Amino acid sequence: MPDKILVVDDEADIRQLLSHLLNSEGYTVFAEEDGAKGFETFRHRSPDLVITDVKMPVRNGLELLKDIKSTGSDVDVIVLTGHSDEGTAIECLRNGAYDYLLKPLEELDVLIASVQRALQKRDLETKNLQLVKEMAEMAIKDPLTGLYNHRHLHNCLSDEIARSMRYQHQFVILMADIDHFKQINDTYGHLFGDFVLKRMARFIEDNVRLTDTIFRYGGEEFLIILTETGKSMALTVVERLLEGIRTHEFSCDGHKTNVTLSMGAALFPDEAKDASGVIGLADRRLYRAKQSGRDKFDFEEIKTEG
Ligand SMILES: [Mg+2]
Numbered sequence: 001m002p003d004k005i006l007v008v009d010d011e012a013d014i015r016q017l018l019s020h021l022l023n024s025e026g027y028t029v030f031a032e033e034d035g036a037k038g039f040e041t042f043r044h045r046s047p048d049l050v051i052t053d054v055k056m057p058v059r060n061g062l063e064l065l066k067d068i069k070s071t072g073s074d075v076d077v078i079v080l081t082g083h084s085d086e087g088t089a090i091e092c093l094r095n096g097a098y099d100y101l102l103k104p105l106e107e108l109d110v111l112i113a114s115v116q117r118a119l120q121k122r123d124l125e126t127k128n129l130q131l132v133k134e135m136a137e138m139a140i141k142d143p144l145t146g147l148y149n150h151r152h153l154h155n156c157l158s159d160e161i162a163r164s165m166r167y168q169h170q171f172v173i174l175m176a177d178i179d180h181f182k183q184i185n186d187t188y189g190h191l192f193g194d195f196v197l198k199r200m201a202r203f204i205e206d207n208v209r210l211t212d213t214i215f216r217y218g219g220e221e222f223l224i225i226l227t228e229t230g231k232s233m234a235l236t237v238v239e240r241l242l243e244g245i246r247t248h249e250f251s252c253d254g255h256k257t258n259v260t261l262s263m264g265a266a267l268f269p270d271e272a273k274d275a276s277g278v279i280g281l282a283d284r285r286l287y288r289a290k291q292s293g294r295d296k297f298d299f300e301e302i303k304t305e306g
Contacts, residue, residue: 008038009053035059142216145201172234181220260295
């Protein structure tokens, strides 16, 4: 898609000249005759660059520049100003203009060069922002399943605890582990094992609420924060997961299998007073569910040893 440029100038000749020139360079051009109309078009057309005259009726170029910057927009503004008026140009630069060009516009290649520089810079900035966003995502997500990773759990859990204290609501930590996962890897190979993990992540996502947060806690272990949830609602989720997975066939590349889950859960703040306490309890209950035969969950009281 071609870059869009907004040209604002009260002189029809200049509007025509710039529109023609920039069109022939492949840009989409919108032209307006004063700062007020220019700002309207800026808001409706979201241009990638603005070129504005300074001296105009209604709202001048400096006012237009300030209007644009006050929206928080990162769109660059190039101002056009007369030779006798470089003071205004400096003032525009102080207010965030990208560049200024002197009128009359004799060297049009200078204008084109400035336009290209501004657009390239913007393109780079957009790509950098995207990259930073992707890296931030990578730092908190498990690459295989796309779920949040163990590292991110600690941030989320301390936020959840803070919310729980402030608004006096409960939440549940649910830990789920795929039964006999090693056998799946040994029997069908690691690729199929990875497929089961990915499919399991989607299955869990489909069976909890959007407000719940799911983590890949370890190899074949998942942790779910059921936010604003008490024990009876958690039990409903647990039963839905346990029953749903029994009849869910994992099938890929000619292999197919069924799996079961073992789960342990703990309720905050009723059963634990901090992050490690609530995770530890859910983990011990998961272990107990495994010990007592798998394909089940444990939410019962554990008497503290000693
Ligand atoms: Mg003018």
